[in-house]
Amino acid sequence: MSRRIIACEVFKPYLDKLLEESGVEAVDYLEIRQHDHPELLARSIQSIIDETKDVDEILLFYGLCGNAILPLVSKGIPIKVLRVHDCAAALMGSNAAYRKRFEGNPHKRYHCLSYGERDDEYFARTSPEYRKISEEYGEDNADYVFSMLYDKFSTPVTYIKLGLDGEESQIRRKEEGYYSVIEGDLGLLRRMLKGDDDHVCVTLHPHEKFVGIYDYEEILTTVNRNHDREKTREE
Amino acid sequence: MDQAFYEELILSVTRGKVKDVDRLCREALEKGVSAFKILDDGLLAAMQIVAERWKNGTVFIPEVLIAARALNVGLAILEPYLVLGNQKPKAKVVLGTVKDDLHDIGKNIVGLMLKSHGFECIDLGVDVAPAKFVQAVKESGAKVVCMSALLTTSMIHFTEVVQAFKEAGLRDSVLICVGGAPVTATFASQIEADIFEPDAVTFAEHLERRLA
Ligand code: B12
Numbered sequence: 001m002s003r004r005i006i007a008c009e010v011f012k013p014y015l016d017k018l019l020e021e022s023g024v025e026a027v028d029y030l031e032i033r034q035h036d037h038p039e040l041l042a043r044s045i046q047s048i049i050d051e052t053k054d055v056d057e058i059l060l061f062y063g064l065c066g067n068a069i070l071p072l073v074s075k076g077i078p079i080k081v082l083r084v085h086d087c088a089a090a091l092m093g094s095n096a097a098y099r100k101r102f103e104g105n106p107h108k109r110y111h112c113l114s115y116g117e118r119d120d121e122y123f124a125r126t127s128p129e130y131r132k133i134s135e136e137y138g139e140d141n142a143d144y145v146f147s148m149l150y151d152k153f154s155t156p157v158t159y160i161k162l163g164l165d166g167e168e169s170q171i172r173r174k175e176e177g178y179y180s181v182i183e184g185d186l187g188l189l190r191r192m193l194k195g196d197d198d199h200v201c202v203t204l205h206p207h208e209k210f211v212g213i214y215d216y217e218e219i220l221t222t223v224n225r226n227h228d229r230e231k232t233r234e235e
Numbered sequence: 236m237d238q239a240f241y242e243e244l245i246l247s248v249t250r251g252k253v254k255d256v257d258r259l260c261r262e263a264l265e266k267g268v269s270a271f272k273i274l275d276d277g278l279l280a281a282m283q284i285v286a287e288r289w290k291n292g293t294v295f296i297p298e299v300l301i302a303a304r305a306l307n308v309g310l311a312i313l314e315p316y317l318v319l320g321n322q323k324p325k326a327k328v329v330l331g332t333v334k335d336d337l338h339d340i341g342k343n344i345v346g347l348m349l350k351s352h353g354f355e356c357i358d359l360g361v362d363v364a365p366a367k368f369v370q371a372v373k374e375s376g377a378k379v380v381c382m383s384a385l386l387t388t389s390m391i392h393f394t395e396v397v398q399a400f401k402e403a404g405l406r407d408s409v410l411i412c413v414g415g416a417p418v419t420a421t422f423a424s425q426i427e428a429d430i431f432e433p434d435a436v437t438f439a440e441h442l443e444r445r446l447a
Binding site for chain 1: 250251252253292295296297300301304334335336337340362385386387388390391416417419422
């Protein structure tokens with residue numbers, strides 16, 4: 001079966017590793033920062049979907065991601081999406097594990113190899129982003145933005161460790177107690193790549209649309225796109 | 236004040252020029268312009284522009300934060316005059332981001348818009364447990380509860396808050412309002428919320444009409 005893989009860059013180190021095990025395939029990665037704007041993210045993913053031809057399926061390494069994936073449509077090729085809320089659940093290996101960790105836990109922000117790197121770059125006062133905001137809006141505004149996005153949150157951050165090179169040194173770069181480290185699980189990503197378990201993903205066919213369920217089991221589903229139209233006609 | 240004045244004020248807010256916002260608001264008040272007019276045609280008009288641009292994806296989080304900060308500076312100057320003009324605040328509103336959720340940029344803008352429309356805001360902050368919403372209503376006598384959620388995993392807690400109000404026998408005496416980027420009208424009606432709006436500006440106007 002031929003396929004195209006589109007993924008958030010947050011998964012890059014893990015997919016690289018898994019694909020090395022199972023035979024290398026090309027992956028189209030989209031920048032993590034695109035998630036800042038769910039509508040724009042959906043548009044970027046859709047444009048890659050639309051230019052895809054001659055494959056049997058598209059594997060999307062995204063979850064519900066703040067509803068970002070809901071507008072996607074399949075114009076012929078089925079699209080498979082991870083059945084998770086977001087990358088944190090995917091890297092913990094299941095929605096149940098995420099729930100256990102997330103609910104009522106004070107460590108509500110997550111880092112992993114890729115996310116940590118990006119945050120270190122993005123949130124440091126020496127970052128190009130900081131400089132850009134300073135130049136455009138003045139230092140006091142840049143400082144305010146960074147304080148609202150980052151400084152105001154007290155540590156620790158949950159660090160999801162998946163046994164990759166570079167994790168230890170990343171953790172050590174932070175002061176003691178910055179991270180609360182947990183073991184992640186690549187099982188979900190591995191099963192998605194193998195394509196052998198329907199519960200790890202949701203498949204979108206032409207004439208269907210995604211619908212969010214907002215629980216910890218189903219997360220999202222698909223319905224017939226004409227469904228709503230028929231309902232309105234009946235009324 | 237002429238059109239050029241409002242244009243300058245709007246630009247100062249959207250560009251985060253807090254000193255200019257401060258100066259322009261004071262100048263206008265000194266010249267006898269009503270605080271309500273400065274607010275509507277200057278500060279709120281600016282926020283509307285930023286909200287539009289955010290929706291279209293032409294500006295990002297820094298621009299939203301920068302404008303909100305500048306608006307806050309202007310609002311602090313106008314506030315004493317707005318309170319005087321209003322006789323008494325419109326209604327008390329309890330506001331917070333639900334449990335497990337730390338996102339507060341949108342919630343703070345909702346707070347700013349409510350304040351700008353004369354509501355008295357009791358802001359409980361982020362990661363607010365259901366019991367805390369109920370307690371705040373009991374203590375303040377507020378008739379409106381506003382909940383914000385930015386995560387599809389924390390939206391689930393809206394239901395618990397609605398339930399907590401039912402259990403406290405207070406469900407019918409408060410208007411429950413929900414919002415935040417992932418929240419939809421369908422979801423809001425499923426959990427029996429009273430009001431949903433996709434953005435803070437339309438929400439403040441909606442609430443004003445509802446309580447009129
Ligand atoms: C900024 C941001 C952060 C900042 C928050 C800073 C802060 N002080 O708030 C930081 C970096 C801390 C952060 C952390 C996380 N985030 Co975040 N974050 C965002 C981002 C990019 C923007 C949110 C925002 O501020 N929008 C701007 C404001 C103005 O818009 P708004 O909140 O929607 O509010 C408007 C309206 O909705 C409305 N409104 C808001 N509240 C209310 C209430 C009522 C009653 C009404 C009527 C209206 C209303 O009025 C506002 C103005 O018009 C979103 C993506 C997005 N665009 O939504 C992701 C996003 C919400 N985050 C996400 C994730 C995954 C996380 C983290 C888990 C990341 C991690 N690895 O740790 C953590 C979780 C922390 C936690 N437990 O809460 C995901 C959510 C996934 C999910 N499960 O649903 C998103 C959707 C990004 C994505 N696509 O993956 N995040």
